[in-house]
Amino acid sequence: xxxxxxxxxxxxxYTPVVPWVPYVGVHAGYLIGEPAxxxxxxxxxxxxxxxxxxxxxxADGIPLAFDLAIEAMSMGIEAKWFPDNPPxxxxxxxxxxxxxxxxxxxxxxKDGRWPLIIEAxxxxxxxxxDRALIGLTCGPLTLxxxxxxxxxxxxxxxxxxxxxxxxxxxxxVTKESxxxxxxxxxxxxxxxxxxxxxxxxPETYDKFVIPACQPxxxxxxxxxxxxxxYICGDATKIVxxxxxxxxxxxxVDEQLNMNYIRDCALKYGRGFAGNLKLTLALSxxxxxxxxxxxxxxxxxxxxxxxxxxx
Amino acid sequence: xxxxxxxxxxxVKDIIDYKEWxxxxxxxxxxxxxxxxxxxxxxxxxxxxxxxxxxxxxxxxYETLIDNAKSEEQxxxxxxxxxxxxxxxxx
Numbered sequence: 001x002x003x004x005x006x007x008x009x010x011x012x013x014y015t016p017v018v019p020w021v022p023y024v025g026v027h028a029g030y031l032i033g034e035p036a037x038x039x040x041x042x043x044x045x046x047x048x049x050x051x052x053x054x055x056x057x058x059a060d061g062i063p064l065a066f067d068l069a070i071e072a073m074s075m076g077i078e079a080k081w082f083p084d085n086p087p088x089x090x091x092x093x094x095x096x097x098x099x100x101x102x103x104x105x106x107x108x109x110k111d112g113r114w115p116l117i118i119e120a121x122x123x124x125x126x127x128x129x130d131r132a133l134i135g136l137t138c139g140p141l142t143l144x145x146x147x148x149x150x151x152x153x154x155x156x157x158x159x160x161x162x163x164x165x166x167x168x169x170x171x172x173v174t175k176e177s178x179x180x181x182x183x184x185x186x187x188x189x190x191x192x193x194x195x196x197x198x199x200x201x202p203e204t205y206d207k208f209v210i211p212a213c214q215p216x217x218x219x220x221x222x223x224x225x226x227x228x229x230y231i232c233g234d235a236t237k238i239v240x241x242x243x244x245x246x247x248x249x250x251x252v253d254e255q256l257n258m259n260y261i262r263d264c265a266l267k268y269g270r271g272f273a274g275n276l277k278l279t280l281a282l283s284x285x286x287x288x289x290x291x292x293x294x295x296x297x298x299x300x301x302x303x304x305x306x307x308x309x310x
Numbered sequence: 311x312x313x314x315x316x317x318x319x320x321x322v323k324d325i326i327d328y329k330e331w332x333x334x335x336x337x338x339x340x341x342x343x344x345x346x347x348x349x350x351x352x353x354x355x356x357x358x359x360x361x362x363x364x365x366x367x368x369x370x371x372y373e374t375l376i377d378n379a380k381s382e383e384q385x386x387x388x389x390x391x392x393x394x395x396x397x398x399x400x401x
Contacts, residue, residue, distance in 0.1 A: 145313075149317065150313040150316070154367040157367050157369075158369070158399075199365040200364070233363050234362075237363075284334065
């Protein structure tokens with residue numbers, strides 16, 4: 001396997017063989033016959049599922065938990081569990097309260113599900129062998145939308161000072177989350193995941209998201225770990241902005257054009273990952289996954305590219 | 311994006327039908343093709359692709375809904391609801 005290849009590729013370097021990182025998420029549970037809600041609340045099952053998936057898919061690297069509710073739930077915010085998906089945050093404490101009224105605290109390693117995530121992470125790290133372990137934090141924009149709800153997207157336009165205050169807090173939460181993955185668990189790579197990042201305008205991304213990513217990125221780099229941004233959706237309009245965020249790598253969705261991502265990444269010396277068509281090929285079978293993989297590999301090349309689902 | 315729709319007032323929800331289509335099943339793919347969708351997520355109002363991979367502000371959404379109202383009665387309900395939103399939001 002190729003942990004070093006993943007680390008090199010994420011840092012924009014040449015790799016003789018393109019590394020492969022499957023984002024298995026709760027599919028790790030499916031593979032061992034366990035539902036998502038059980039997998040993500042049991043350290044032994046999570047470790048077992050991730051190790052099994054890494055072995056089964058011959059992965060060069062693998063994320064620990066694709067669960068963006070960990071941070072919010074560790075602050076006591078309500079979420080809904082599902083057997084076939086990660087939990088979804090359903091309460092927004094800042095929807096009708098100010099920051100002072102809500103009195104939110106940055107969750108630490110002893111709060112919420114962090115102890116079990118840390119326990120699972122340490123077990124995986126011990127047994128993963130020559131594979132990169134990737135910790136995924138909830139990105140500050142996504143966390144801000146968890147805290148404030150849909151109003152946050154209006155706030156960024158109409159109440160920029162309030163939006164900045166919420167983002168500043170979200171940035172501290174993401175920073176602590178990144179520290180836990182980097183320092184306490186010892187993940188090789190820590191990524192900030194922003195599923196809603198692609199749904200804001202470039203100027204909004206520059207104004208609010210880039211500054212809010214800095215504390216977490218500085219923490220990851222200070223721990224001598226590799227950083228990445230994971231984004232969902234059609235992020236074409238902000239791909240270039242993501243390249244100058246300061247993260248080592250940018251990992252994208254199936255909707256993006258791989259040639260464009262590659263050219264942007266080469267221009268800025270970043271790593272990039274994607275973008276096997278998760279929906280069209282792996283989920284629906286409308287596109288032959290083998291052919292799709294060949295297209296991605298041909299477009300990605302061997303400089304800074306990691307092959308992954310989009 | 312669906313959260314923005316969920317944040318609309320009950321009065322508005324009474325006069326519009328909204329549905330989330332999943333691209334992971336044949337029905338959703340059929341709708342995506344029928345509407346000539348280009349990216350996910352896309353918010354359609356009527357036949358129109360209004361917000362393609364952009365979460366609208368609540369103001370933008372109200373304005374688009376008002377522009378697409380099918381009757382004066384709908385328009386009045388939307389404008390009243392928008393005014394109430396602004397009053398609450400600007401407190």
